[in-house]
Amino acid sequence: xxxxxxxxWPNRCDTVEVTLDERARVGxxxxxxxxxxxxxxxxxxxxxxxxxxxxxLHPGDRIELLRPLQCDPMQARRLRAGKTRARRG
Numbered sequence: 001x002x003x004x005x006x007x008x009w010p011n012r013c014d015t016v017e018v019t020l021d022e023r024a025r026v027g028x029x030x031x032x033x034x035x036x037x038x039x040x041x042x043x044x045x046x047x048x049x050x051x052x053x054x055x056x057l058h059p060g061d062r063i064e065l066l067r068p069l070q071c072d073p074m075q076a077r078r079l080r081a082g083k084t085r086a087r088r089g
Contacts, residue, residue, distance in 0.1 A: 001059035005033045007041055009067075020057065027053030029063055041065040 001022055006015050018032040026044055030036055030053065037044070043066040044051045051063070 001057065003029050003057050003059070003061045003063060005029055005035060005063045005065070007035065007065040024057050025053065026051050026055045026057060026063055029057060035065065037065070040067060042068050 001024065002017055002019050003024075004015060004017050006013060008014075016033045016035075018029055020028055020032060026046065035041075044053070044055070045064040045066055046055060046057070046061050048064070057063075
């Protein structure tokens with residue numbers, strides 16, 4: 001089966017497709033691509049759903065390597081709302 005791996009930075013991304021055995025897991029795809037989790041990429045997802053290296057894959061899956069959040073999502077929302085309120089006067 002073929003699966004796609006994706007990792008992204010602010011202004012660029014890498015994508016690679018690998019062919020794996022039908023019983024493959026996310027860890028097998030990482031090995032085939034020569035990619036790994038490290039300090040820069042700390043989590044995994046399959047089509048946006050949290051995954052681990054033991055997650056079973058299906059043909060056509062997209063594995064996403066995720067970077068840590070830069071700030072708390074609720075705090076970011078509060079900051080955006082404050083800017084909007086300030087503009088409205």
